[in-house]
Amino acid sequence: MSKETNLRYEQPHKPSKLFLEYTKNLQSNDSIRIQNIDHKKEDLKHVQEKWLEASDLKIKAKQHVAEKKGLEEEMKLVAKANMLVRKRALALRIEAEQLMYEQELAQMGKVFHKQRL
Secondary structure (H helix, E strand, O other): OOOHHHHHHHHOOOOHHHHHHHHHHHHHHHHHHHHHHHHHHHHHHHHHHHHHHHHHHHHHHHHHHHHHHHHHHHHHHHHHHHHHHHHHHHHHHHHHHHHHHHHHHHHHOOOOOOOOO
């Protein structure tokens, strides 16, 4: 073998420019794909977070409406109970005044006649 042939095989292999450019393009494409995948994951997380926030708002709104409805019903019951208490107090007051009136008539010697049915 000639000296040139021996040197060619003994020296380290130098890849061609085309091969180097091809591998460089592959690496850049891989990095771009990885970035795209990362962006898609981030976008998906963002969409999921927005969806969770929206569902939380809906749940809170429903709870608020339910609480408001419950409070309105409670206020109606309180008003009804208040009315019953006031009616009973008025009935007791009228009854007490009727007794006082009958006592005054009895002191004056007059009788208040009650007819039983």
